[in-house]
Amino acid sequence: MIARIGVIVVAAVLALYIALVGQRAWLLLTSGAPVGITMGVLMLLLPVVAAWALWRELSFGVGAQRLGRRLEAEGGLPDEELTLRPSGRPVAAEADALFPAYREAVEQAPDDWRAWYRLGLLYDGSGDRRRARGAVRKAIGLERAARRA
Structure with a gap:
């Protein structure tokens, strides 16, 4: 809020x-x-x-x-619990270890906004804001296109 x-x-x-x-x-x-x-x-x-x-x-x-x-x-948000630093941000090394699975999900279904959104959450968790925003923008575009179809 x-x-x-x-x-x-x-x-x-x-x-x-x-x-x-x-x-x-x-x-x-x-x-x-x-x-x-x-x-x-x-x-x-x-x-x-x-x-x-x-x-x-x-x-x-x-x-x-x-x-x-x-x-x-x-019920599609990631289930993984990452350790948080005192600042509240996740430990980047833990988020980095999850990348192969999330990247593979996007490669398997490149038109699935859910996979892109989850990848964006992971990028954000690892501290890569530019890629996180790009992935979430892609998810928004895909979902909007699916809604119009």
Whole structure:
């Protein structure tokens, strides 16, 4: 719940930033000065990029949470219990030892979002956030495609 509140606060601050930069860009665009108009056009790019990034991250979080709840309801979450460090993160060596089985599950069923999601959880457990997010994004895409079919 604390994480969700943090996301809401950060998203609200970013939305405020987007609005304020957009307002300043509009003021520069309507100034009539060539330099002001040029700066206004360039400043319009900032809120567009920020809005895109905010949408992408929020949709990723919602999608990952939805798939996690669905997998939990199906009883498909990993059963392995990993030893946790004082920080709360799993011991990476234990997670690394599980990779062959999870990687093989993805190779056996490359279109199964569940296998990709579990692989993403394992990557996260080993501390590889980039690969974890990539695997979970793949799972979200596969599940979305399956829903549409």
